[in-house]
Amino acid sequence: MTVLVVSFLLVFIPYFIPWGPLDWLSGKLMTIAAVTNAFTIVIAVYSQFRRSGRFIREKRKGWVYHIYLLAMLAIMTLSGFLLGQHVGAYEWLLLAVVTPLSSVIYGILAFYMASAGARAFRARSPQAALLLLAGFVVLLYQAPLTGAYFPGIEGAAVYLTDTFGMSVSRMFSISVSIGAIVLGVRMLTGKEVAFLGFREGEE
């Protein structure tokens, strides 16, 4: 807890009371924290190895895929370090596997959004009717063709997004920041120790 509070103060105070040496120290602490955090990737890879290892040892369903996964991981890592990031298997797999699948995994969300929208946008209550109405107008406007033939729709849609939509975001921004401040204070006063990996009551 002491380390947490001291590191907090050393980075927090210089922001409000600028003083050369303290600024320098807080800057270095930020870089140290950034690099320290970056090490968690090793834990990520370790946990992946452990999970796949268990599948392979116990010959669980799909264990062959886990051997394939580890082989893929090894090829990427080794070729990335030994041959460099701009040549060889690393670059090829980046273009043939990572970039297309990254696009597909997020792109699939368009389908889920469509099916969820088609299911939810039904005027079954005043709230749902308002959701439907606003969503309907903005969806119509976002289809470029509508705006080209009915320019008037831009005014209505932009009014909905830039006032009601923006207000919801602003409200949540205010409310989330309050939550973050309260959580921060709870952490600094040792009330939120589990998050740090400590057991209740431990220092």
Add this chain to the structure above:
Amino acid sequence: MNEFLQFAAVVVGIFISFAMYTTLYGKPNPLRSWAEFSYLGAATGVSIVISLTYIYNTAILGMQAGDWILVFSIIFGLMMLFRMHPDYSHVSRLPLAFTVGTGLALSLRTQIFTSFIIQINATIVKLWTGVPIEFLYRLTIAISVITILTFFLYTMELSGPLLWTSKVGEYLMYIGFGAIFAQTFMGRLGLFVGYMESITTPTWKTPYTLASAAICLIAAVIFDRTGLGEKLSAG
């Protein structure tokens, strides 16, 4: 990379994409598992290479340039790794407390301004500027932010004007949600359209795209009907 390898990367990329799209069929199949595990392996590989390169460029090169204090970043980072061993995970508490402390300071020292004070300040504006449409916008924002905020009061008894404002807030929030849902759909659709555009341009890619789509769809149906999908997939 020579031309053939580039061509192969495009063709394999298109096929593996549709293998992943078979997720939408809703039943397990080996094509999807193959795509999924390819991504997990390759993406994790990329992330470790890039992250360790970042550590090298920032900490090691920094120390080589005489910035010796950065040695703590390596020490703390290595201590952090003890989290992997249950018996020694307590060693990781020091760097953890340090990173959480600095993280808290960084977010608290700025978030209170950008997400709280500045947002409140931006709501406090002169409503009438002589332009009717501006008046409508500013009034709507002011009423919406305030009433929606009252809807999210939990420990105060919502009675009298508070009950009224929270009800209005709830309705206004649903109008906002409708607009936001549409914008979110626009984004996801844009991504899907963008990717489809990239695998149909230039036009020589189109046959490979259509063929991959057909093969993967037929395979997904066959795997489902024959029950092989369940058996051969990772589950």
Add this chain to the structure above:
Amino acid sequence: MSLVAKICAETDTRLIVPTGGGSDTYITREAAVDLVRNAYTAAGVPELFNEEDMPFLSGEQYAYTPGYVGILVRERPGATIMTGSHYSEAMNIAEMANGVDSITITAGCYTSNMAALACASDYIMLGEEQPAAGAYLSRDPAQMASIRVQDIYKFIAIGAMLLGLIAVNVGSDVINRLLST
């Protein structure tokens, strides 16, 4: 989550808690395991607690998601309850849960995510409703106090906006200047 674990322990209902999805989860996972184990112990059935049903899928968002979806497709749970902070992957999980006819209760954690999840889920906890519900159900005084403090801050924000709007519209920008300093 501890209430859900308690109810599952008391009714001998199988509880699967997939963890992961972000770099913080390497840390929070331990807390989650403790929480569920304690709930089973408190219910007097520690032997029913099975850590195998709390798989750590991955710290990477989109390595966690397919794992979660895989569990939904294989196990076809009666109910899917998503707590904590889920991001874009929440829609994959919610729609897939809906697809396997699982009652879906979610908690949105950012605005766009909330609007979409509200449509996709059977029930949703919006924004701060999640910690508020946790505090209310657990009756933990510390959690109740923090929700109370948040309400006070919100009330101050509302007051500042109302006063500011009145002031600025009668020609005084004192509140704006006060907030700008």
Add this chain to the structure above:
Amino acid sequence: MADEGGIYKKMATYDKRWVYVVLFIVVLGPLIRPFGMPIGISAMTKNYYNVLDTLEEGDIVFDTWNMEFSGYMELKPGVLATHKMFIEKGVKLCIAFGHYEGVALPGEIFKQLQTWLDRYDYTEGEDYIIIGYVFPNEAAVAALSQDFHSNVRVDWKGESIEGTFLDEIQNAGDFDMISDYTTGLATTHMINHMVLQYDIPMVENSIGVSVPGHLANLDAGLLQALLASTRGGAELEFLISSPGPGLKSMDAFTLGHYSLIIFIIIGNIGHYGWTRRTGARDRTGIK
């Protein structure tokens, strides 16, 4: 009646995979055979164009690619059109990635911009420098903002950045503008640690999902301009008279929206004809 009820029931409870099939067809079709629908230009995009237009030759822009490769697929039109403006104006770019997939972007983006790079003799090292993946977390953003050279010593290929135009940069305040393309990674941290602290103008090319949040920042003056998703990118292509992937996508984009609207109408007919009558519950969290 039974048949009628049957139709209404079908409209209320159809297999959602039909939505997926239709979406695939209406998107893929127009991309293979575009039919060039007209497009309207929004005030938001005009403002984005005007803000970028204030840049002058030699200005240094912190060009942050805060996106996974998937994000680039959505923002591609805006990314390419914005960079065409930068290259044409002779603006110098310091390019950073906010995600490890960023390493795949320069090859793809500069291949698309090749003719512009050649036309204006715009070269790496002289006019733009790629500093690579430098934003793994908030602390990294804050540290880089406060002391640039202590945190960035080499470019993404490992070559020293000493003796380049980046010598002028001591902290984030020395940039003339931040041009961010975001899926929501380090953007909030940049607003908190760069815009708030050093008061640099920041423009945002945002995926649709993050647009509502950024509208609040735009209204609060934390952002100078916002370009929304693929649609905004297509409008910018139109404004700089350089048609690209955005305008080509607009047919599919339009039909994609219309197909969802049609499914919503079908759902509502089904709701009133069947769900409401039978008292069945629609499976959604909307009250």
